[in-house]
Amino acid sequence: MNALFALSSIRHKLLVGVLLTTATALAILGAIFIIYDLGDYRDRLVEELTTQADLISLSSTAALEFEDRETAKQTLASLRLRPEILAAAIYDRNGNLFARYYASPAHIREIPVRAEQPSIGVDADTIRLFRPIYNDREIIGSVFMLAQSGVKERTFRVLLIFLSIAIVALAASTLLSSWLQARITSPIMEVTELARQVVNERNYNLRANRTTDDEIGFLIEAFNQMLSQIGLRTSELERSNSELAEQIHERSQAEKALSESEYRHRTLITTLSALTWRADAHGDFSATQTAWDSFTGQTPRSHAGRGWLQAVHPDDRELVSQLWNQACEESVAFKQVFRLWYAPGGEYRYVNFSAAPLIDPGGQTMEWMGIVDDIHERMQATEEVQRLNAELEHRVQERTAELENANRELESFSYSVSHDLRAPLRSIDGFSQALIEDYGDKLDEEAKEYLDRVRNGAQRMGRLIDDMLNLSRVSRMELVRRPLNLSEVAAELLNELRQSEPQRSVYTEIEPELLAYGDSRLVRVVLENLFSNAWKYTAKRDDAKIRFGQVEFEGRSYFFVRDNGAGFDMKYADRLFTPFQRLHDNREFPGTGVGLATVQRVIRRHGGRIWAESELDKGSTFYFTLTPSEELHHDKTPNSAG
Amino acid sequence: MRAVRILLALLILHGSVAAANDTSRPPLADQVKAAFIFKFCSYIEWPPEIFSTPQSPIVIATFERDASMAHLLTETVRGRRVGERPVQVRTLSEHEVTEGIHVLYLGDDTRLVRSRIESVKGQPILIVTDLPRGLEFGSGINFRREDDRIRFDISLTAAQSNRLKISSRLLTVARQIEGAEP
Amino acid sequence: MTRRPILLVEDNPDDEALALRAFKKCNISNELWIARDGEEALNLLLGSDTETSEYRHLPAVVLLDLNLPKISGLEVLRRIRNDPHTKTLPVVILTSSKHEEDLIAGYQxxxxxxxxxxxxxxxxxxxxxxxxxxxxxxxxxPEQHDALKSEHT
Incomplete structure (x- = not known):
């Protein structure tokens, strides 16, 4: 048994325990069962035989009373039907054998010659009984019976049944215990394995899974808590170790830094232009302040206590005093710019006065240390800059006002130009016409031609005025940018041109969905000019073509208007956008020379650029954008690029 | 107890009737017959209405000419009971009415048997006779002698006509049974 | 063609002469009323102290210059439109000005x-x-205009 339990595993112990328990229970149960069963069997046997004997008795009473042996014998003979009954006999009231029966001659000797006392005896093989025979409460004889008991066979059979049950039960309990293992031992095994792992790896972050709510679950929980406690302790220990190491490192760093700092300070102080001073915990100057005294001309007596404030400019003194008291009370760093008496120069100079409290570990101010930095020149420079800025601002405002005024004047001027300069032109033209019409018969051809020239001149001037007004308007008008579909505008304009000269056949091509962002009226002016130019300069061609589209240059996209008209010499390209500059004979292609100037102005106002490429008699292409470009500022000018 | 002793004596003597033929004493056969008559009472069931109480006695009657039998019967039944009922023996004169009796021993007088059986016919009385082919006269039980032993025949017809029930156990020891179901 | 007169509001005699000439050239023979400033035009249309029965009915159309002495053309237009009598009177602005502001104001x-x-x-x-x-x-x-007109005459 000890050897069995020594198998160390709980699994074995459990198995053996379950089997032992089952076996013990079965043994007790079996014993009780067998004893009970045999007792019961015996009782039934006795009862059965007694009943049989009583039956015999009852049937034999008359035979006994009337001394009829034959009848009694016949009665006994009926027992032949019961093979388990080995022998039987009836005795008269005197105990003499009256009649007998035996299953086989072997049993004759079993039949006593004389009646015995009433009794019942059961042994392993036989049951034997004597019973009195009554008739009407009177004993008239007795009956003897001997039968097979079958106790031996019965015992054997019951044992057999019980053993089969025991085998089945033990098998079942083996199965049960293996199931229990899964429920009980596997969590324990898990914890055991985990414990082994924790010991080997020193990893306290491992945790066992709690799968049940019973004692094992509690055990696992407790184990986990223990682990986390150990883990916590260990990590605390490690942290405090590393902190310790860090502190040691910091301390050595600090020592090194301190010695470096000391060195730096020594060097700094000796080279510093600013003067240093010291004050006690209350902010009062202590005895020697050599640098201070040599700056302010004070003496140790005059600067003592708050005497140093006397060197501050009277206008600043009260504020400085107040702020200094406050700083001393609160023990916080102090910084203030004020004017301090400079004795060598005999003037007040701006200084930056800064101070810091030296605080002991207990939080008490030990003393104050401070620096006085002469910033007089810097302050003066700053003031000058501010003054200049203000002046500049003022000038800009003046200029702006002037400019607005000029704009207004220009506007009223252009208004009167448009209105008043055109009226006389109308008169000149109108009345020249009237002359030709009313007095044509009195004028010779030459006079009529002169009048035509007068009219042409007037009309040309009218157009010039219009164009000039347009140009100035384009420059002044407020820019309102909106998303535009240039393709639509172009289609509209070309349609108008076509209607103005229906006899011309011009092939036009417009790329769809050319989108831009600009002022709709001004952009319309641009396209109006470019298309009417293209229309005009292709007048002499039968296969006139005008194209409006978009191309990419250097990652930027440009709109273009291309025609196959007269074109121009590229050497005059830089004069193209100058007002009143024309590259063509007015008689050949009439114009004022203001259109392209207006176009360029509109495009520049949008921040875009325009240039043209052309070849004489081959046509021209005008490229333009309406959006500002970063490269515009450092790029070549648009014209020279072309 | 005395009766027991007599009975014991009877039984001891049983089997050697001839040898014990003592004239001073009634013949052994009659003693056996008296004992049988008494014992019959245990196996007969009378209609219950003829007894007023469970303790009402069973009356066995003989005629004067069978006085010896009457005497033997009186000896036999003395102090004995059938169930709870005591047993009385009455001797009737020749022409006395047979009233209040349950067993009537008519012996072997053919004339008597004839007349009396006729007179008690239908009454719940067990008629016991002792003459050859006695049952033919209408008696319920008739003694007969067989191998020196006293045996008897039973007539179920007669018993039924007299409203008597005879125990089947008694039938097992009867030599002949008249009127039995086949 | 209606025979009702045309009112020309024009301060420049040259333009007036040219306008007359143009009408003639186009065979427009309607009576032509001339107002040489804004005040005169308003008197003609809306009536005043100097009102005469001759001017009791309205012209078919008003040709209005904007740059007028005394009362500007735009002001004349505003008053015409404010008066229920002349509210629906057709007014055509005929001017040298190409100023967009004038154009917008005129239509407004x-x-x-x-x-x-x-x-x-x-x-x-x-x-x-x-x-x-x-x-x-x-x-x-519109009918309303005719009704007003007949009521007035």
Missing amino acids: LGANSYVRKPVDFNEFARAVSQLGMYWLLLNEL
Whole structure:
């Protein structure tokens, strides 16, 4: 048994325990069962035989009373039907054998010659009984019976049944215990394995899974808590170790830094232009302040206590005093710019006065240390800059006002130009016409031609005025940018041109969905000019073509208007956008020379650029954008690029 | 107890009737017959209405000419009971009415048997006779002698006509049974 | 073609002469009323101390210059539109100004057309012809205008 339990595993112990328990229970149960069963069997046997004997008795009473042996014998003979009954006999009231029966001659000797006392005896093989025979409460004889008991066979059979049950039960309990293992031992095994792992790896972050709510679950929980406690302790220990190491490192760093700092300070102080001073915990100057005294001309007596404030400019003194008291009370760093008496120069100079409290570990101010930095020149420079800025601002405002005024004047001027300069032109033209019409018969051809020239001149001037007004308007008008579909505008304009000269056949091509962002009226002016130019300069061609589209240059996209008209010499390209500059004979292609100037102005106002490429008699292409470009500022000018 | 002793004596003597033929004493056969008559009472069931109480006695009657039998019967039944009922023996004169009796021993007088059986016919009385082919006269039980032993025949017809029930156990020891179901 | 007169509000005698010439050239023979400043025009249309029975009925159309002495053309237009009597009177602005502000203001005040006087007389004559064709021949005035007119006469 000890050897069995020594198998160390709980699994074995459990198995053996379950089997032992089952076996013990079965043994007790079996014993009780067998004893009970045999007792019961015996009782039934006795009862059965007694009943049989009583039956015999009852049937034999008359035979006994009337001394009829034959009848009694016949009665006994009926027992032949019961093979388990080995022998039987009836005795008269005197105990003499009256009649007998035996299953086989072997049993004759079993039949006593004389009646015995009433009794019942059961042994392993036989049951034997004597019973009195009554008739009407009177004993008239007795009956003897001997039968097979079958106790031996019965015992054997019951044992057999019980053993089969025991085998089945033990098998079942083996199965049960293996199931229990899964429920009980596997969590324990898990914890055991985990414990082994924790010991080997020193990893306290491992945790066992709690799968049940019973004692094992509690055990696992407790184990986990223990682990986390150990883990916590260990990590605390490690942290405090590393902190310790860090502190040691910091301390050595600090020592090194301190010695470096000391060195730096020594060097700094000796080279510093600013003067240093010291004050006690209350902010009062202590005895020697050599640098201070040599700056302010004070003496140790005059600067003592708050005497140093006397060197501050009277206008600043009260504020400085107040702020200094406050700083001393609160023990916080102090910084203030004020004017301090400079004795060598005999003037007040701006200084930056800064101070810091030296605080002991207990939080008490030990003393104050401070620096006085002469910033007089810097302050003066700053003031000058501010003054200049203000002046500049003022000038800009003046200029702006002037400019607005000029704009207004220009506007009223252009208004009167448009209105008043055109009226006389109308008169000149109108009345020249009237002359030709009313007095044509009195004028010779030459006079009529002169009048035509007068009219042409007037009309040309009218157009010039219009164009000039347009140009100035384009420059002044407020820019309102909106998303535009240039393709639509172009289609509209070309349609108008076509209607103005229906006899011309011009092939036009417009790329769809050319989108831009600009002022709709001004952009319309641009396209109006470019298309009417293209229309005009292709007048002499039968296969006139005008194209409006978009191309990419250097990652930027440009709109273009291309025609196959007269074109121009590229050497005059830089004069193209100058007002009143024309590259063509007015008689050949009439114009004022203001259109392209207006176009360029509109495009520049949008921040875009325009240039043209052309070849004489081959046509021209005008490229333009309406959006500002970063490269515009450092790029070549648009014209020279072309 | 005395009766027991007599009975014991009877039984001891049983089997050697001839040898014990003592004239001073009634013949052994009659003693056996008296004992049988008494014992019959245990196996007969009378209609219950003829007894007023469970303790009402069973009356066995003989005629004067069978006085010896009457005497033997009186000896036999003395102090004995059938169930709870005591047993009385009455001797009737020749022409006395047979009233209040349950067993009537008519012996072997053919004339008597004839007349009396006729007179008690239908009454719940067990008629016991002792003459050859006695049952033919209408008696319920008739003694007969067989191998020196006293045996008897039973007539179920007669018993039924007299409203008597005879125990089947008694039938097992009867030599002949008249009127039995086949 | 309606025989009702045309009111020309024009301070420049040259332009007046040219306008008359243009009308004639276009065979517009309606009576022509001339107002040489804004005040005169308003008197003619809305009535005043100097009102005469001659002017009790309204012209078919008003040709209005903007740059006028005393009361500006735009102001004249505003008053015409504010008076229920003349509210629906057709007014065509006929001016040298190409100022967008003037154009917008003119339409906002309820001008029916805005025509810029061209330098070229032939163009001017064409414009006048078209105006006459439209306002004297084709344009239908609402019933209300006729009702007001007949009530007034």
